[in-house]
Amino acid sequence: MNDQTEMHLGGNWIGTPIEDLDTPALLLDRAAADRNLRRMADFFRGRPCQLRPHFKNHKCVTLARRQLAAGSAVGMTCAKLGEAEVLAEHGFTDLLIANQVVGRAKLDRLVQVARRADIKVAVDALSQVEAISRVAAAAGVEIGILIEIDIGMGRCGVPAGQPVLDLAREIVRRPSLRLDGIQAFEGHAVYLDDPQQRAQAVRKSFEPAIESRRLLERHGIDVRMLSGGSSSTYQITGAIEGVDELQAGSYATMDWRYARMLPEFEVALSVLARVISRRGDTAVLDVGLKGAGNEFGLPRIKDSPEAEIPSFVSEEHCIVRNVPDWTVGQAVQLLPSHACTTCNLYRELYVHEAGRIADVWPIEAAGKLT
């Protein structure tokens, strides 16, 4: 074993050419990611609506810190309680779980997070309001509450209007809860490719959420925040009067699916794979379903538009046709269609600059499903 190998086994890859990494590995182009963070922060600078970056995209604490440092951000959004726990452990103090936190085990964990951070959760059921109030009061903590409104996605959320007011009245009279406002996510409009259609759908979807906000305010209930939005709707949702926070996630790393809609952001994330077999114009890579999220389409080969992945059904293999002059052992970069599910599969993010590994960032919340 030479010095170089020992160094790698010890985990110190700094300075190594990308192609020497063991594969599959998750790569992040640091300069591209930094430009993405800056671009988004610049858009929100000086606006009434501020950013609350969605941690679910990358689940990496270092990247989350850089998102806040880039500016125009009020705190972090999480999809899961486990993500909020990780961020709270690492000193993040303003957290929103943009989801329902349900079940005794989770509520016990929620109050622990509330001891360390200002934590807010979405609710859409009175029984849940009662349950959170009970555990929070017993633990002597306060939990921030956002009433989730279904604005067309058909996922979670109460209907707009009177049901929001009814639930708000229940929240404000219960102990240990602080009604912070409203959550509304336009998930049904996020992947509309046509920008005009998307803008129209988003604006229409938010009307009932804004009206609900005004309804609460007319009844003397303060709405400190209306939170929603995504990477592909930041310019639309982020400019709607009455929306206070934008929960964009994917803009940080990007993937090819979002790149189609957001040319101003760069695909900074890729999966490094290696050719393990080659026959004629067909090569096989050492990564499959277990190494690249593909809900929005098959991965693409970076910088080789002619290479084609005909299907992606193996756990650990990827067949590529029409390959250029690849040889067995050669490293190639795959661009996944979905960054969020890809990051969840890895424990480290290999950060590169000028073709070499510049840093290795842990993905602390990878695999946190609870």
Ligand SMILES: Cc1ncc(COP(=O)(O)O)c(C=O)c1O
């Ligand atoms: C509640 C919520 N907010 C925001 C987002 C937006 O994230 P992204 O910018 O990655 O699309 C999502 C995506 O699924 C979401 O579920």
